[in-house]
Amino acid sequence: NAGVTQTPKFRILKIGQSMTLQCTQDMNHNYMYWYRQDPGMGLKLIYYSVGAGITDKGEVPNGYNVSRSTTEDFPLRLELAAPSQTSVYFCAAQRERGTDTQYFGPGTRLTVL
Amino acid sequence: DQQVKQNSPSLSVQEGRISILNCDYTNSMFDYFLWYKKYPAEGPTFLISISSIKDKNEDGRFTVFLNKSAKHLSLHIVPSQPGDSAVYFCAATAPGSGTYKYIFGTGTRLKVLA
Numbered sequence: 001n002a003g004v005t006q007t008p009k010f011r012i013l014k015i016g017q018s019m020t021l022q023c024t025q026d027m028n029h030n031y032m033y034w035y036r037q038d039p040g041m042g043l044k045l046i047y048y049s050v051g052a053g054i055t056d057k058g059e060v061p062n063g064y065n066v067s068r069s070t071t072e073d074f075p076l077r078l079e080l081a082a083p084s085q086t087s088v089y090f091c092a093a094q095r096e097r098g099t100d101t102q103y104f105g106p107g108t109r110l111t112v113l
Numbered sequence: 114d115q116q117v118k119q120n121s122p123s124l125s126v127q128e129g130r131i132s133i134l135n136c137d138y139t140n141s142m143f144d145y146f147l148w149y150k151k152y153p154a155e156g157p158t159f160l161i162s163i164s165s166i167k168d169k170n171e172d173g174r175f176t177v178f179l180n181k182s183a184k185h186l187s188l189h190i191v192p193s194q195p196g197d198s199a200v201y202f203c204a205a206t207a208p209g210s211g212t213y214k215y216i217f218g219t220g221t222r223l224k225v226l227a
Contacts, residue, residue: 004156035217040122042202042217043157058214090156097213098206099145099164104156 002026004093004105012111013081021076021108023091031094032074033102034058034066036087043090049074050097081112116140117205119218127226132190134221136203139184142212143205148177148188151200151220160201161188165209193225 007022025032030051035043035058045058049068063085065077078085088109092102118137126132136146144165149157163170163177163186170177176189190197200222204215 031213040219042117042119042219043215044217045214048214092156098208099162101147101159101162102215104149104158106154106156 004091004103006089006091006105006108008108009106010109012113013078014113015081015083017081018077018079019081019110021078021089021091021110023074023076023105024072025074025091025093025103025105026072027093027095027103028071029093029095029103030071031097031102032068033092033094034064034074034076035090035092036060036085037090037107038087046076046089078110083112086110086112115219116143117203117216117218119201119203119221121221122219123222123224125224125226126193128195129192132188132193132197132223132225134188134190134201134203134223136186136188136218137184138186138205140205140207140216141184142207142210143216144209145206146177146179146186147204147206147215148175149202149204149217151202157202190223193223195225195227198223198225 033048034046047066049055091105094102147162148160151157200220203218
């Protein structure tokens, strides 16, 4: 039982390039989240999903897109990378919303130059 | 507008002593609070939580206290161990009012000195 896995662990992008951050969970959890963490800051919610086919924006969605075609996978897409998107990205999964715990992946460190 | 605040970016404590990490919130609708622990190059892991119907929750060496009137919670670690050195985030949510997203504080880096 791997929990939440994220790939890649590290990536350097040039301005204007695009990439997809992968997130997979094997816990059969309905709810999945993408956060970013900037230095000295807390985690900010980018997008979330309440189940396959259903996604919604969080606090900081600009510059990102998501899809949720299966329960297991929740990829995050950056279309035109900008230096402001340099951050550490975390994916999380939660069985039910409310007081159930969110379980986090190990993160992807992205640098945009 | 930072709804969840951790005003101490860092804290150093001697091994064996008590560590007290603080968190303040502004939104009175929050009714469930969590602490997460994060080691370098890893994702946050859940540590302990508390519902607003309680004022204390204990799990081994970790105790969370909630003061609703002051909109303040604290995490006590007794005794502190070097393996507790990590960044601690508090988070708040409001499931009782239909808001399920977590709002995180900025974190406190705890260093436990051997």
